[in-house]
Amino acid sequence: MQLNVTLFAHAADNFPRPNVVEWYHEFNDFIRVPVDPDRLDPERDKKYLKATKDVALWSPATFRGGRRCLENTLSTCALVLDYDGGGLDAGDLMDRWEKYEHVIHSTFTPGRYRLVL
Numbered sequence: 001m002q003l004n005v006t007l008f009a010h011a012a013d014n015f016p017r018p019n020v021v022e023w024y025h026e027f028n029d030f031i032r033v034p035v036d037p038d039r040l041d042p043e044r045d046k047k048y049l050k051a052t053k054d055v056a057l058w059s060p061a062t063f064r065g066g067r068r069c070l071e072n073t074l075s076t077c078a079l080v081l082d083y084d085g086g087g088l089d090a091g092d093l094m095d096r097w098e099k100y101e102h103v104i105h106s107t108f109t110p111g112r113y114r115l116v117l
Contacts, residue, residue: 001022001023002020002021002022002023003020003021003022003023003060003077003078004018004019004020004062004075004077005018005019005020005021005058005059005060005061005062005077005078006018006019006058006059006061006062006063006068007019007056007057007058008056008057008058008059008068009056009057010056010057011057013057013068014067014068014069015066015067015068016059016062016063016066016067016068018062018063023101060076060077060078060079060080060116061073061074061075061076061077062074062075062077078116078117079116079117080114080115080116080117081114081115081117082107082112082113082114082115083112083113083114083115084109084112085111085112088113089111089113090104090106090113093113093115097115097117100117101117102115102116102117103115103116104116
């Protein structure tokens, strides 16, 4: 199955770069994509570069008009849930969601995870 996702160079990047990835194996590799240095403006983006120093960001949505915003959203291909505590670790989440196709990855904050269905 293919997913239509969008890449962004960093959190402040509003210019979508559409991509098609194969769910599940290719997506596991895809969720941590190196930042494209050609898309960065060190002065404008310095406050975002610390948090997203070596990874790009992704969205399960596609956009029209060359700009990321709600009005330009065309479609969404996945449900993304953030687990921000509650004493659950990645193993607990895997057990709870085992009957569904899913990907779990950590966030920049230790002990927090993202579940993609």
